[in-house]
Amino acid sequence: QQQVKQSPQSLIVQKGGISIINCAYENTAFDYFPWYQQFPGKGPALLIAIRPDVSEKKEGRFTISFNKSAKQFSLHIMDSQPGDSATYFCAASGGNQFYFGTGTSLTVIP
Amino acid sequence: KAGVTQTPRYLIKTRGQQVTLSCSPISGHRSVSWYQQTPGQGLQFLFEYFSETQRNKGNFPGRFSGRQFSNSRSEMNVSTLELGDSALYLCASSLDVSGANVLTFGAGSRLTVL
Numbered sequence: 001q002q003q004v005k006q007s008p009q010s011l012i013v014q015k016g017g018i019s020i021i022n023c024a025y026e027n028t029a030f031d032y033f034p035w036y037q038q039f040p041g042k043g044p045a046l047l048i049a050i051r052p053d054v055s056e057k058k059e060g061r062f063t064i065s066f067n068k069s070a071k072q073f074s075l076h077i078m079d080s081q082p083g084d085s086a087t088y089f090c091a092a093s094g095g096n097q098f099y100f101g102t103g104t105s106l107t108v109i110p
Numbered sequence: 111k112a113g114v115t116q117t118p119r120y121l122i123k124t125r126g127q128q129v130t131l132s133c134s135p136i137s138g139h140r141s142v143s144w145y146q147q148t149p150g151q152g153l154q155f156l157f158e159y160f161s162e163t164q165r166n167k168g169n170f171p172g173r174f175s176g177r178q179f180s181n182s183r184s185e186m187n188v189s190t191l192e193l194g195d196s197a198l199y200l201c202a203s204s205l206d207v208s209g210a211n212v213l214t215f216g217a218g219s220r221l222t223v224l
Contacts, residue, residue, distance in 0.1 A: 006152070032211065043114070043200055043215030044153070089152060096141060096204070096211055097166045102152035 003027060004092050006101025013108050019077040021104045023090035026071065030092040030099075035064065035075050038087045038103075047088070048075070080108045112136065114216035116201050122222045128189040131219045135182050135203030141165075142184040143213065144176060147198040156199075159184055188221075196223045 005024045013019045025033075032051060036044035050057045050064040050073065057064045063076040077084055085108050090101040115134040123129050135142050143166075144156040155168035159178035176186040182203070188195055198220050202213040 009150075034212070036215075041217065043202075043217045045215065046212055049212075093211065096158060096160070097155065098143070098213060099155070100145075100153035102150060 002102070003099035004090060004101045006090050006104060008104060009102070010105045011107070013080045013106065015080060015082060015108055015110050017080050017108075019075075019080045019084070019106055019108070021075045021088055021090070021106070022072065023074065023092075023101050024070075024072045025092045025099075027092070027094060027099075028071070029094040032093040033064070033066065033073050034091050034093070034098075035062075036089045036091065036100075038089065044089055077106075080106075082108045082110050084108050114201055114203050114214055116199075116216035116219050118219060119217065120220050120222075122224060123191050124224050125191055125193060127191050128187060129191060129221060130185055130187045131199055131201075131221075133184045133186075133201030133203075133216060135184070135201075136214055139203035139205055139214070140182055141204045141211075142178055142182060143202045143204075144184070144186050145200040145202065146170075147200055147218070148196075153200065156186065191223045193223050196221060 034049035035047045037047040038044040048059050048062045061078045066073045088104045091098045117132045141160045143158040145153040158166040162178045173189045178184045198218040200218045202215045
């Protein structure tokens with residue numbers, strides 16, 4: 001049973017455009033929602049994270065939008081750059097165990 | 111500050127063999143988790159260790175096992191390898207502070223089973 005569902009599987013965006021990746025979760029006990037970015041040959045690295053007491057968190061060009069009632073959260077990448085091309089994973093945690101989405105491969109075309 | 115170190119980075123095995131992967135966490139991190147990453151499946155949780163004790167376990171067969179040493183270094187072992195075990199195995203460490211549990215991943219060990 002997939003605890004966290006992520007879409008789309010792949011995404012192609014023009015440079016300067018907005019990239020949007022969506023995730024949905026089932027367990028209302030989850031209280032921490034991070035996004036990880038992974039480049040080829042590297043392990044995933046924490047990009048940005050949010051807790052359910054806020055509806056939005058912004059760090060530079062990256063924004064998480066969180067909808068607690070719908071049990072959904074999304075990552076928005078503004079002014080997407082070729083250097084943002086990577087695989088993105090959403091995750092949810094209710095303690096010391098994390099559940100990850102299946103990943104989104106983002107390609108930003110120059 | 112050194113990151114999470116995983117060895118070996120790449121290895122090739124044949125079906126039926128066994129393999130041991132090693133993970134050195136960030137200094138001071140006491141929790142170590144292992145994940146299997148395959149295309150289309152994302153990161154599948156294997157197990158998590160804290161203070162030499164397995165605290166959580168994912169839905170993998172008993173062929174997958176692990177342990178943690180007193181210095182927080184961890185190893186995972188896969189016995190009787192199958193073709194489907196080919197994957198990137200990721201280790202992550204964390205401080206395990208309640209409310210601020212950030213996972214830091216290593217670069218992974220890529221296992222190919224022939």
